Amino acid sequence: MKMSLLVSVSMLGCSTKEYFTSESVKVLDGNQDVGLNLKDMGPELKAKESSTASKSPEQPKPQTTSPSLVLQETKSIKEIEFDDKQNEQSASLIPNKGKASNQNSTKKDDEVTNKNQSKMSVLNVPLFPSYSFDVRAPEQFKHPLQFSNKLNFMLGEDEQGFYLYGEGPITKDAYRKFLAYVKHYKNKNIDLDRLMLHSPGGFVNEGLKIGQYIHNHNWSTDADKYMKCYSSCGFIYAAGVSKKIQKGAEVGFHRPYIPNKPDTDDFIRRVYSDYQPYWNLVEGDMGLYNKFMSDYGREEMYILNSENINKYMKSEVY
Structure with a gap:
C-alpha cells in the first residue's frame, strides 16, 4: 500500500536511533525536542536522517525505497489557535446537531445523539474513571x-484519501492535541474521518476521550503492517465504527493498573466496573473485555492480529 505523509508539526523528537514504524512514514525516536521552524526543517531533517542512518547500519529497512515525506510550510501545533467553545462541544458525549448551513448532517447527528442518550440512560454512570495514570504496554x-x-x-494520504496519523505515547494533552489537529485540517477543507495510531499506550482517560470522539463522529480506525497499537491505543482502535488491519x-x-502499586482484588473489580461504560459505548465484545480484564495479569497483554481479530471485532484484513 503506497502512502505519503504531509507533516504539519514544527518539532519532531529525535535521537541517534532510526527505525521504521509503518509503511507510511520513516520516523526518528521521539525522546528529545529540536526547535526547528518548519520552513527551515527540510535540509536539517535530511541531514539528521543521513547522520542517523550511518550510525545505525544494522537496522533493516522494511521496504526497498524510502517513503516520500512531504514537508509543508504551516503553523506549529503550538500556533494553532484552539477554540475553547469548540473543544467543549467536541468533548461532550453527545455531538451537537448541525447548524442551518449543515442541514444535510442533522439527521445523522440525531441518530448518533439518540443512540448515545439511550446508552447513557441505561448506564447512568460516568463514562470515564475518576483516576488516570500513564499506563503502557508491558516492557517485554x-x-x-x-x-x-x-x-x-x-x-497521511493513500488511495482511500486523507487520514490522521499519530505516533507516540498517549500523553496528558493527547485529546486536546488531537482536536486541534482535526480543527486545523478542517480549516483547510480537509474533513478527516480515519485514524492510524502507533502507540505503546499512556494516559488511559485521554485515550478514552479520543475513542469517544472517534465513535461519536463515525470515524474509522486502521493499522498498517508496521503498527503496534497497545494498551490505551487498543481502546481507541476498538472505537472505530469500521476497522481495517494489515497483516503484521x-x-x-491489558487491564489498567496503578504503576508502582500492587493490584488488589478490590482494585481489579473496580477497574473492571469503571471501564465497562466506555466499552459498552463503543460496542466492544464482552468476551474480549473479560479476557484482558480478568484472565491476564498486569505484565501480560492479549494481542489481536489479522488472524484472530475478527473473533472479537469486525475488521477488514488487507
Whole structure:
C-alpha cells in the first residue's frame, strides 16, 4: 500500500536511533525536542536522517525505497489557535446537531445523539474513571516508542484519501492535541474521518476521550503492517465504527493498573466496573473485555492480529 505523509508539526523528537514504524512514514525516536521552524526543517531533517542512518547500519529497512515525506510550510501545533467553545462541544458525549448551513448532517447527528442518550440512560454512570495514570504496554513486548514522551500527529494520504496519523505515547494533552489537529485540517477543507495510531499506550482517560470522539463522529480506525497499537491505543482502535488491519499489525489489550502499586482484588473489580461504560459505548465484545480484564495479569497483554481479530471485532484484513 503506497502512502505519503504531509507533516504539519514544527518539532519532531529525535535521537541517534532510526527505525521504521509503518509503511507510511520513516520516523526518528521521539525522546528529545529540536526547535526547528518548519520552513527551515527540510535540509536539517535530511541531514539528521543521513547522520542517523550511518550510525545505525544494522537496522533493516522494511521496504526497498524510502517513503516520500512531504514537508509543508504551516503553523506549529503550538500556533494553532484552539477554540475553547469548540473543544467543549467536541468533548461532550453527545455531538451537537448541525447548524442551518449543515442541514444535510442533522439527521445523522440525531441518530448518533439518540443512540448515545439511550446508552447513557441505561448506564447512568460516568463514562470515564475518576483516576488516570500513564499506563503502557508491558516492557517485554518491546514497543519501539515504549520510552518516548512525545506524541506527534501528521496528515497521511493513500488511495482511500486523507487520514490522521499519530505516533507516540498517549500523553496528558493527547485529546486536546488531537482536536486541534482535526480543527486545523478542517480549516483547510480537509474533513478527516480515519485514524492510524502507533502507540505503546499512556494516559488511559485521554485515550478514552479520543475513542469517544472517534465513535461519536463515525470515524474509522486502521493499522498498517508496521503498527503496534497497545494498551490505551487498543481502546481507541476498538472505537472505530469500521476497522481495517494489515497483516503484521498488532492491537494489544491489558487491564489498567496503578504503576508502582500492587493490584488488589478490590482494585481489579473496580477497574473492571469503571471501564465497562466506555466499552459498552463503543460496542466492544464482552468476551474480549473479560479476557484482558480478568484472565491476564498486569505484565501480560492479549494481542489481536489479522488472524484472530475478527473473533472479537469486525475488521477488514488487507
